[in-house]
Amino acid sequence: MASDDIAQLVQALSKTHLGDGELSYKGLGLKLDNAESVEGLVQEIEQYQDLRALRLEGNTLGVDAARAIAKALESKQQLQRCYWSDLFTGRLRSEIPMALKSLGSGLMTAGARLTVLDLSDNAFGPDGVKGIDQLLRSAACHTLRELRLNNCGMGIGGGKILAEVLTECQRRSLAEGTPLTLRVFVAGRNRLENEGASALAKAFQLMGSLEEVHMPQNGINHAGVTALASAMQHNKDLRVLNLNDNTFTKRGTLAMAQALGHLRNIQVINFGDCLVRCEGAIAMAAVLREGLPVLKELNLSFGEITEAAALVVAQALVDKSHMEKVDLNGNCLGEEGCEALREAMAAQDKGDMLASLSDDEGEPDEEDNDDEGEHEDDDDADASNGYNGCNEDDFVKENGMMANEESPSISQCPEEVLSFLECPSAEKLLQLGEMRRHLLPEVNILHPHKAVDVLLKVASLYCEEPVPKMAVLETFDMLLRKLLSSSALQTYVTFSTLLVLMGVLKGEGKRKKVALVPGHLLCLEHAVQQDYLAQHHASLLHCILSKNREALKSCSSSVDRLISALEKRCLD
Template identity: 75%
Template sequence: MASDDISQLADALSKTHVGDELSYKGLGLKLDNADSVKELVCEIKQYQGLRALRLEGNTVGVEAAQAIAKALETKDLLQRCYWSDMFTGRLRSEIPTALRFLGGALMSAGTRLTELDLSDNAFGPDGVKGIEQLLKSPSCHTLRELRLNNCGMGIGGGKILAEALMESHRQSSALGTPLRLRIFVAGRNRLENEGARALAKAFQLMGSLEEVHMPQNGINYPGVVALASAMRHNPELQVLNFNDNTFTKKGTLAMAQALRHLRNVQVINFGDCLVRSEGAIALAAVLREGLPILKELNLSFGEITEAAALVVAQAVMDKSHMEKVDMNGNCLGEEGCEALREAMENKDKGDMLASLSDDEGEPDDEDEEDGDDDDVEEEEEEEEEEEDATGGSDDENDEYGGVEKENGMARQQDSPVKAQSPPEVVSFLSCPSTEKLLQLGDMRTNLHVDSSEPHEAADAFLKVASLYSEDPEIKTAVLETTDGVLKKLLSGSALHSYSFLSVLLVRMGLLKGEGKVKKALLVSGHLLCLEHAVQQEYFPQHHASLLHIFLSKKDEALKSCSDASERLSSAVEKRSLERH
């Protein structure tokens, strides 16, 4: 080590004491061997009561790490290790060895760590092996914050990390003090679905997480569903950051279902996750019925259209703790951006809305499926097939886990309608006619439609409503039947009812859906049955507001039924303006 480097280190060491912390942060030192860290080692040895050690922003070789480790073997009070960005320029093969030396010293000293930060060290799966024994040891049974951002762990590293955390939890639980990790950070690690699934098992086992940051990991639907299942088992969660992964509708529904179980969430970052409009509506449902202390919501760059964004805006209006809503980079169009701003400002929430400067503009034709969307759907279908072949999702309690497999994927072998309905009902729904409907008698008020099957439910409603006629007997039979269907579907949780309404809007051509969705041939009966429904007590005011938003944005889709459309629009507008 050059004499001027030694002088620089000596100078820095004289200023590193801050309370119980010793810091060499950002000195940019190249520490290759034992001689280069002689002063540093001396300082560590002499520091009584050392509880925090900062080594980030330097580059540490194997021999230097060994010398530092030797000095740490007596530092049993050490709790916080800030060791990010400390292997720049080192061979990847060197890093695991250096980490083993440092970890071994902590174990020898009998430390009880609360924080470990190894972010920005591109050590890959082998680097995770370098800290594997440390993570399993009693030194990490007390760990509260683990930061491994931008480490290139990959799928293999994610699996090793997950197993180490689970083993640490098992061992610590056996001793009566289970591992209670609060903050987990692992963005930009290429974990993908397999790594995410492995970590989800660890998260579910611990159940103690308060913050999870996993942006930019190449995770899509199967991995998102596994993570969602794990999140619902962590009731103290406050921050969820999955920015720049690929949710699509299916992953968003799973996350929405998980959020129903969480009361302490303050920050949700699902930006750049392809949440899309149907997913945004599902999240709006959860916002309406839960998440009481939410402060920040990021749904930017999610291919969300204007009407869905307005539904989200409505849902956040009454959140007293809300500070920021980010809907930038979506597909609102110039008029949509203005409508969103106006909606927020009308409720004195204009300051809450983030910039909309990167809006992608209204889609040219929402009725055409985007080619890229189909690619994403096909990719997810292949992964779902693999998942089914290996035993399916880990989330046995996910209410959407087995029923949202559309676009070529098999649904459950027996749909709820077919499995539970009398033969007459099955016959009617298979080939609906007014004669069959009238013959059902009292059975028509209870078609056994399952609220957790939004596609089946929407299909049943549309089939019945298509038979609408001004003939008094037929009209009464149709309205009694649709009332029975809607009363059941809209009386449950907001998530179930919003999911049903979004599917219904897709089938009616009022909302763009994902994949190849078969749209119904829109007839006046569909709209007139809804007109009747929105005037009934069972139809919530906020559901009428949702319909009002979409009807006002989709004049083209309703042109074929203009009279019925005007009647429905008038009814939903009147109902949506009613006071709660």
């Protein structure tokens, strides 16, 4: 070992004791290749009688040096916290698993009981996960509270191995009467994709103890997000959920929104850069209105959300007394939309909570609507993301949602009802009589289009002749009342679907919009005046319709009537 290196180490050692049982070599940039290079460090470890935390991050550790340190750790039963991030810069990938195995062996021999293990920023890949396999399965990790593996290049394979190891740790710890209660899990920038995320979701569901989950930038789309959503609702004490820079789209956001409805302690939600889009944002608004009582931070930035949907989110924040920050930057609001959002937040005395809107991408061009289905099609190409081992429907059903779009109530309908649905007419509607109750298919949060399609078919038959008019309005009331009798999330999904099919709200997929007729708007005008439609429903409709009147210009007089009715109801 060179004399200047020894001098550097000696100087460093004089500053390593930081109290609370911590020995720190953090950020010293030491190149620790062999046993000789860590002699001083090993001596420090051996002489530290009550060593509880060892910080080695920011150095570079070779296999032989790791073995020497591991030997010193064999007597350190009190060690609880290992901060070993950024520890293998410049090392061969094949060296890292061997070094990790040695360190883990030392901890197991000592009988240590870890609470924190941080191996972030070590590009060890799936083989690196194998290097900590035995450690994570052992009693040394039955007490683990924080596992930090950010930016480790685990990939799908590493994610699946880690999930298996955590599941085994949970099983063994339960058998020994000391169940694993992991609270913080960090695994951003690991390219876990759908398979890795779904495997980990199963482990998370078994734990049920997580308080913070950070998995940003992992190439996860709606299938993996749905799996994680199912797992999160079993972790009732979850406080922080960070899935930034993955790809939710509508399906993933709906699943996650429903899961969030089960969580009363969540304080930070980061779904920025996740393509939440308009329908997803409205679903999140529903959950905000109905739950999330202690939420402090909400990040829906860079999600292709338009002005109307952003304003619906703002409306839903009115009773959120703990809110500190709302980030809607980088969306598609336009200059007027940004100003409208600022005004809406200021009106609630929450203007200072709104993050900068400096990166807003402006209102979407009309031709953007022609490409609405492209991203959704990309989501279905799961093979490109390595997703082939889990069935999304399984996770959806665990969330209490039916995944099958075919509705038994429709397939078993009387022939007269099926005939009406195939070719609606006022005459057929009148002939149905009591059989009209069979018109509404089973309410389905993932596939609400069938129910809304029936609603629009009935509304399209509106006329001023007293008898058919009464039949249409009574049927419309019956259908919409039932649709709005469910949770806030279900009702908001119903309205967003209705507005998408009417061409008022930008949606996903390639579903054909209905040919708008005055009856669609006049039936809604009637519904706005009924007791089953709540004031916040009217506010949602007014917010979106008033911002998109141009899409309804073919029925201008009916639009005026509907907007007027909505304004009156909002003031009630």
